[in-house]
Amino acid sequence: MASLRRNPGTALTPEWFADIRINAPAVERRAATLPARRSLKKEWQAAWLLNAIRCIDLTTLAGDDTEARVVRLCAKARHPIAPEIAEALGVEGLTTGAVCVYPTMVAAAKRALGNSGIPVASVATGFPAGLMPLDLRLAEIRYAVDQGADEIDIVITRAHVLMGEWAALYDEISAMREACGAARLKAILATGDLKSLTNVAKASHVAMQAGADWIKTSTGKEGVNATLPVSLVMVRAIRDYVAQTGQRVGFKPAGGLRTAKDALNWQVMMNEELGQDWLSPDLFRIGASSLLGDIERQLSHHVTGRYAAAHRQAIA
Numbered sequence: 001m002a003s004l005r006r007n008p009g010t011a012l013t014p015e016w017f018a019d020i021r022i023n024a025p026a027v028e029r030r031a032a033t034l035p036a037r038r039s040l041k042k043e044w045q046a047a048w049l050l051n052a053i054r055c056i057d058l059t060t061l062a063g064d065d066t067e068a069r070v071v072r073l074c075a076k077a078r079h080p081i082a083p084e085i086a087e088a089l090g091v092e093g094l095t096t097g098a099v100c101v102y103p104t105m106v107a108a109a110k111r112a113l114g115n116s117g118i119p120v121a122s123v124a125t126g127f128p129a130g131l132m133p134l135d136l137r138l139a140e141i142r143y144a145v146d147q148g149a150d151e152i153d154i155v156i157t158r159a160h161v162l163m164g165e166w167a168a169l170y171d172e173i174s175a176m177r178e179a180c181g182a183a184r185l186k187a188i189l190a191t192g193d194l195k196s197l198t199n200v201a202k203a204s205h206v207a208m209q210a211g212a213d214w215i216k217t218s219t220g221k222e223g224v225n226a227t228l229p230v231s232l233v234m235v236r237a238i239r240d241y242v243a244q245t246g247q248r249v250g251f252k253p254a255g256g257l258r259t260a261k262d263a264l265n266w267q268v269m270m271n272e273e274l275g276q277d278w279l280s281p282d283l284f285r286i287g288a289s290s291l292l293g294d295i296e297r298q299l300s301h302h303v304t305g306r307y308a309a310a311h312r313q314a315i316a
């Protein structure tokens with residue numbers, strides 16, 4: 001079995017990020033060109049949307065989550081588009097990139113996904129705020145892994161970023177990575193809480209130096225979650241890290257990606273900033289709970305020429 005990509009991390013190396021100053025207006029101008037700059041040809045749009053589906057971490061992270069809802073979510077992850085649409089598009093075996101749930105739902109997801117090969121991601125470390133003693137946060141990671149989680153989406157202590165306590169941030173993420181064992185780690189930066197794009201860039205570097213396998217924008221619970229400007233800053237930090245270490249790190253925008261157009265925009269950015277390799281589930285995931293519905297609607301229209309009136313069974 002091919003070994004999964006891991007980021008070994010480095011020693012904390014402040015000189016690689018201490019002098020970063022992000023020119024926010026310039027980033028915002030560049031991000032604003034993405035949706036307009038590249039109108040994908042119609043026949044290519046379907047292919048890009050299918051690619052987005054295989055990169056989705058299909059997510060339910062709600063206080064009223066039930067095992068039944070998780071079972072329905074996993075069924076959707078295994079068969080994300082209607083059979084007749086898949087057949088018309090000549091697609092077989094399409095699944096989402098992963099399923100993302102709370103720790104106590106991991107076992108149900110593992111059972112429901114069976115031998116599909118779809119990874120289960122679990123949030124942990126006191127999601128979404130992370131304000132718990134470190135030993136309890138590490139215990140939660142170990143619990144999720146013991147339940148069968150293949151990936152752990154951790155949240156960082158935002159105060160470490162806001163106070164510039166980079167060693168403390170590095171140490172906590174390193175400890176979390178160790179607690180993950182064989183499970184891969186996604187570091188949620190909660191960028192909507194970080195006050196500046198410069199802080200987002202620095203936190204991205206520290207998370208990668210501490211061994212994060214992906215860096216992720218948001219929990220989906222902040223006031224502002226994934227945006228194209230923030231994503232641009234994070235993927236450029238990844239580009240710097242690859243140049244500094246030769247190690248590849250994945251990117252996961254999460255929170256508020258709802259439309260097929262969002263899926264196209266983020267993929268155009270990934271392709272233009274990092275290259276085609278970053279359009280694979282190993283290096284790109286979209287954390288989303290409702291995006292798949294709009295992609296399905298667009299694919300159905302692509303095949304039939306009309307929008308499905310009553311959309312397929314909702315998950316929730």
Ligand SMILES: O=C[C@H](O)COP(=O)(O)O
Binds near residue numbers: 061221290291
């Ligand atoms: O990580 C996943 C996010 O919580 C999903 O956010 P969403 O419900 O806005 O798609």
